[in-house]
Amino acid sequence: MAESGNRNGQSLTAARAARWVARMGSDQRTPGDQAALDAWLAQDETHRRAYAEQQQLWDAVGTLAGDPAARAALQEGALQGSHEDEARLPQRRRFIGYGLAAAAAACLAVVIGAPMLGERTESYATAPGEQRSVTLADGSVVTLDTDSAIEARLTDGERRLTLISGQAFFEVAKDAARPFRVFAGRNEVRALGTAFSVRQEGTETRIFLAQGKVTVRKPGLPVVQMEPGEQARLTPAAAVAVGKVDPERAQAWRFGRLMFDATPLATAVAEINRYGARKVVLADPALGRMKISGVFHTRQPEAFAETVAAIFPVRLSHSGADTIILSPAG
Incomplete structure (x- = not known):
C-alpha cells in the first residue's frame, strides 16, 4: 500500500528513503541492494520523490561522514550552537541548519550501524557440552558446537553472521541475491548455497568446506577460493594455508x-x-x-x-x- 495521504506515512517514506540513500552510499552495499531499491522505487511516485530529496540532502552534507568532529556531533544529534564545535568545522559546512543536521545524523546512523528495513538479528549460544541446531529465517541451518556463540543478522541485501566463539557448521540456503557472509575475527567466509564449518580458537580461525564453494577473505591478502574437502587455517601473521583433510574427521563433532x-x-x-x-x-x-x-x-x-x-x-x-x-x- 502506498505510503501517502498522511503525515506519518510521509515521515515513514522519508525515513526509508534516507536509509536507502545511506545504504547505497556505503561500502556495505551488495548487488541485491540495487534490485531491492529499484523495486521499492517502482512501488509509488512518493518513494521516488522522497529518494530524490534525501539524495540531495546527502549530497549537501558532503563529506561530513568522514569528519571526526562532525560525525561525533551528528551521532549525538548535536551541531546545535557549540562555538567550539563550529570552530572545528570548515566555514563552508556551517550553513547546515538544525533540521538538516538532524536528517544528516539519521543518515549517518545507517552507515554507522543502524539496521536496514526487514532486518532480523538473532543471537544463539550453547553451554559447555551442549550442541544445538537452529534454522534461520532464510532457511539456512546452523549447528553450534559446544560452548559456542553466533550472531545472525539477515537483511534484504545480505545474510551476515558473526562467530563470536567456538565452532559452527553452516548449511546455506540458496539465495543468489543475498550473499551469506560469516565473520570470525577480521576474517570472512562468503558463500551462496553450500555447507561449511568455521572454528574460532584464540587468534586462529579454521574453515572446513563440506560441499559447494566458498571464498575466504583475510584483510590485506588475496581472496582464496576453497574446494570441498579442504581446510583453511588463518593466523594473524601468516598467509591463508589451505590443504586437504579427512572429511569424516573434520565433521565428526557434529555426530x-x-x-x-x-x-x-x-x-x-x-x-x-x-x-x-x-x-x-x-x-x-x-x-x-x-x-x-x-x-x-x-x-x-x-x-x-x-x-x-x-x-x-x-x-x-x-x-x-x-x-x-x-x-x-x-
Missing part, C-alpha cells in the same frame, strides 16, 4: 564423536575437555607428547581416559567427582 589420528595426547585431552564438566588432567606434561589414535564419544571422558590407561603406561585416578587424572605408571 558427537572425536577422531584422532596420531594426535598428541595433550591436544586430544584439550578437545575432550571442551565437551563436559568432567575434565581430564595430565599430571605430567611429558605425557602430552604421546600420540593417540581412535574414535571417542564427546561426552564420555571416562571412557577416553580408560582407553589411554589401557594402551599407555599411564595410571588413572580421580580428584573429586569432576577431575580425572592421568599420571605416569609406577
